[in-house]
Amino acid sequence: AQKITQTQPGMFVQEKEAVTLDCTYDTSDPSYGLFWYKQPSSGEMIFLIYQGSYDQQNATEGRYSLNFQKARKSANLVISASQLGDSAMYFCAMRDTSGGYQKVTFGTGTKLQVIP
Amino acid sequence: GAVVSQHPSWVICKSGTSVKIECRSLDFQATTMFWYRQFPKQSLMLMATSNEGSKATYEQGVEKDKFLINHASLTLSTLTVTSAHPEDSSFYICSAREILALLAKNIQYFGAGTRLSVL
Numbered sequence: 182a183q184k185i186t187q188t189q190p191g192m193f194v195q196e197k198e199a200v201t202l203d204c205t206y207d208t209s210d211p212s213y214g215l216f217w218y219k220q221p222s223s224g225e226m227i228f229l230i231y232q233g234s235y236d237q238q239n240a241t242e243g244r245y246s247l248n249f250q251k252a253r254k255s256a257n258l259v260i261s262a263s264q265l266g267d268s269a270m271y272f273c274a275m276r277d278t279s280g281g282y283q284k285v286t287f288g289t290g291t292k293l294q295v296i297p
Numbered sequence: 298g299a300v301v302s303q304h305p306s307w308v309i310c311k312s313g314t315s316v317k318i319e320c321r322s323l324d325f326q327a328t329t330m331f332w333y334r335q336f337p338k339q340s341l342m343l344m345a346t347s348n349e350g351s352k353a354t355y356e357q358g359v360e361k362d363k364f365l366i367n368h369a370s371l372t373l374s375t376l377t378v379t380s381a382h383p384e385d386s387s388f389y390i391c392s393a394r395e396i397l398a399l400l401a402k403n404i405q406y407f408g409a410g411t412r413l414s415v416l
Contacts, residue, residue: 223409224388224390224409226341226407228406228407231404283403285405288340289339
């Protein structure tokens with residue numbers, strides 16, 4: 182079974198609109214962390230936001246917020262007021278303990294394109 | 298956020314030669330660093346976990362003798378692709394984990410990546 186699932190290979194959003202990128206995860210580890218990274222065409226991975234499994238509130242970082250629904254095992258990224266510079270690949274990732282050590286697993290990514 | 302420097306950003310080499318890629322955490326100490334490989338339009342695949350002062354832990358299917366990892370200090374890990382062949386051409390990205398114990402966060406920051414082309 183996939184540990185991290187991103188079901189949207191590509192998304193379009195109008196500039197200044199909000200967009201939600203989906204992510205579901207699967208783990209039996211009670212302590213885990215969820216991340217979102219942005220990868221522009223240049224290749225670098227830019228950390229956006231983090232949510233711990235025990236965090237009571239949804240994480241927010243500027244225009245980014247994480248809609249964490251623990252019971253549904255989902256961690257969707259919401260980008261508000263989209264900008265042209267938001268066009269990039271977005272990866273959801275999870276850190277949990279597997280095989281005795283901590284490991285981060287990435288989803289397959291969603292390509293977001295912001296339309297002027 | 299923390300800064301991870303990766304060098305070189307692009308390397309072209311002849312088949313059979315070895316290539317070394319460096320990964321440095323610039324403003325924090327990283328007891329653990331990670332090496333990933335990414336094929337075009339695909340996700341990141343973890344190759345190995347590099348622990349300072351000990352042997353790296355390789356993922357299944359990754360050849361230890363092919364991809365040599367050294368983590369000699371708390372700020373530097375190196376990946377050496379030995380006897381490189383065209384099929385080793387890929388985008389290699391390192392990351393370092395900053396442990397913020399008080400905040401119970403372990404955040405991985407990434408280098409800018411290295412594009413390796415083997416002719």
